[in-house]
Amino acid sequence: MTKHYVAEPYKIKVIEPISVTTKAERERFIAEAGYNTFLLRSNQCMIDLLTDSGTTAMSDNQWAGMMLGDEAYAGSRNFLHLQEVVREYYGFRHIVPTHQGRGAENLLSMIMIKPGDCVPGNMYFTTTRAHQERNGATFVDIIVDEAHDSQLDLPFKGNVDLSKLERLIAEVGAERIPYLCLAVTVNLAGGQPVSMANMRAVHKLCAAHGIKVMYDATRCIENAYFIKTREEGYADVTIAAILKEMMSYADGCTMSGKKDCLVNIGGFLCMNDEELYQKASELVVLFEGMPSYGGMAGRDMEAMARGIVESVDYNYIHHRVAQCRYLADKLDEAGIPVVKPTGGHAVFIDARAFLPHVAQDRFPAQTLAAELYVESGVRAMERGIVSAGRNRETGDHHRPKLELVRLTLPRRVYTYAHLDTVAEACIAVYKRRGRIAGLEMIHEPKVLRFFTARFQPLVDLAKTKARQPADIEKDDVSAQYRPAVLR
Ligand SMILES: Cc1ncc(COP(=O)(O)O)c(C=O)c1O
Ligand SMILES: N[C@@H](Cc1ccc(O)cc1)C(=O)O
Missing domain, CATH: 3.90.1150.10 (Aspartate Aminotransferase, domain 1)
Known part of the structure; x- marks a missing residue:
């Protein structure tokens, strides 16, 4: 008998009919x-x-926020709200809004990759790898071998194999690795999470070689939940605190807000580094829009800010x-x-x-x-x-x-x-x-x-x-x- 029956922590206010076909x-x-x-x-x-992706049902609070959209071309108050929330929950200094995750991947790949580089990551993701390759890099998979075995039941199959990373650095040289892309969780491995211990170790090893760590934070709340429920020492820590600690081991992240930010459209690129931010904000105006809206309407940024707060519940x-x-x-x-x-x-x-x-x-x-x-x-x-x-x-x-x-x-x-x-x-x-x-x-x-x-x-x-x-x-x-x- 199936037992895992957790009741919905919400009630239904609006419905959308479903098609029935033969x-x-x-x-x-x-x-x-x-x-x-x-x-x-x-x-x-x-x-x-x-x-x-983008298929989330938004809450009444998010829909209420949609009515408060400030659609000014520059300096929208919804951007300021989003910036404040991202700083509080993710801990990064700079946020560049984009129309969705791949908009952020595009900017990141353009500002960091030179032809001939290689970008290690914990299993490829389609759009992420496509942008890396488009900018002249080769993607190298450094996920633990266990991730490729669908039947191994292990708690953190998204982890980086540190010996693969060390070997890669020794063989190609740190100067050809502009950053490591760490997906939390790993979509194509079945949504497998990365442990906090592994994030810490990846950060330490990369920092020792001057390599930046950029997260694909798309499903970071799910990752935080798995840390809480599977990793020793985190059972009593809140999702918000786990998220903040996870992000403290990164130099920045790309985000498809269409997943764990609980919205239908939107994304962002974050970083702490001032120079990278300058480069990203120059490019965002070319590909997305003003740095204060990127690819999003004011109302969408408001829904996202509220969604981020709800997501850590x-x-x-x-x-x-x-x-x-x-x-x-x-x-x-x-x-x-x-x-x-x-x-x-x-x-x-x-x-x-x-x-x-x-x-x-x-x-x-x-x-x-x-x-x-x-x-x-x-x-x-x-x-x-x-x-x-x-x-x-x-x-x-x-x-x-x-x-x-x-x-x-x-x-x-x-x-x-x-x-x-x-x-x-x-x-x-x-x-x-x-x-x-x-x-x-x-x-x-x-x-x-x-x-x-x-x-x-x-x-x-x-x-x-x-x-x-x-x-x-x-x-x-x-x-x-x-x-x-x-x-
Ligand atoms: C892990 C991961 N990274 C990046 C993306 C790209 O995000 P978006 O669809 O918002 O462009 C997606 C989904 O497409 C994803 O699942
Ligand atoms: N990221 C979304 C949308 C998407 C689907 C497939 C892709 O390969 C790329 C994007 C998802 O994983 O569902």
Whole structure:
């Protein structure tokens, strides 16, 4: 029996009707969308677990703040409020607002990277790596090996492997490492957190070599919750205090406010360094807007300031993580392979284990996401070979060990009854998994292909045949540590 049932710490004031569709309609919709759930229309989806990005239900207090938007071109009071809140909760001196997280990644990559640099990080994220590469850097994965194993149940699978970092510094030289990008939590590893001890150690090692540490703070509240509940010494510390300590081990951060700031749009770049701030505020006017609004309306900055205050409420984050665990436990009880331990924003199904007869080149996770949609109207997202893109040197697919389907929970949106429906749909697909064939890619964009790639189904099951384990071993696992490529 599933037990983790934490009641919603809010009540529902406004509702949005959900579309109900038939299976025949969904078969047509997914074919029209090229078997890519990103290309479905939202009104074709019954329960939309594509992403937790920008899909948050805002509170009455945030909506009230929207009415107090000061839309002045310069010096908006909402910016001053946001600045004050970010300084108080995140502890950084400077904040540059941007339209969303990748706006901040763009500025950070432009001001810090020189061609030929390398940027270590705890597993790649699509937009983050794309900006690093666009500015001439090579991303090097220095996450602990355990992160690539979906079944290892360890508390901090987002940690940096310090020996990989030391080796990298020794091999390429600190002068070619403009900063280390630490994601708290690690989206593509299944929402795995980084421990406070690891943050402290990363900071110490980087500081000794003059390397800056920039966080991807997108899901930092979830990370803080895991520190509170899993790391010794933090059980009685508030989420706010944990957040502040986490950020004290960084020189700055990028933030997609669409996640842990509880808003539908917005982001920011933070730093303590004066010179970096000057550079960022010169570029922000070119790419986003005035330094006092970046890419956001005054009302959005107000909603974000209020969202940040709400986000550190223990009851909010406790319920959120409990919802993820509730769904994961239901799937686990049915024998469906899910990534362990469950993260804070999503439940990830291991598509390699779910569809072992579908070779990675036949896109098992893409296939499974499409099947799940047809079964039930539940929209999920591929996080595997399609998301990983191609190796810039060889032109072949990157072949990540983790071939996952992500069921992402929007914040404060769905109830446990919705989650039961999702679990039932996954179980129904699991029961007929042996009859599921893979897909073929028929349209492949060059950059961030997963957003708009198109596929067609393989009707012949024989064509899905899995490759031999020996072939899999030979694959380029993009995630593995390979400093030799930098020489
Ligand atoms: C870990 C992480 N970093 C960065 C981003 C980029 O943020 P945004 O979507 O706001 O551009 C996202 C989501 O896209 C993310 O999940
Ligand atoms: N960051 C968001 C939106 C997004 C999705 C996929 C990406 O690869 C990039 C951005 C998410 O993780 O859901």
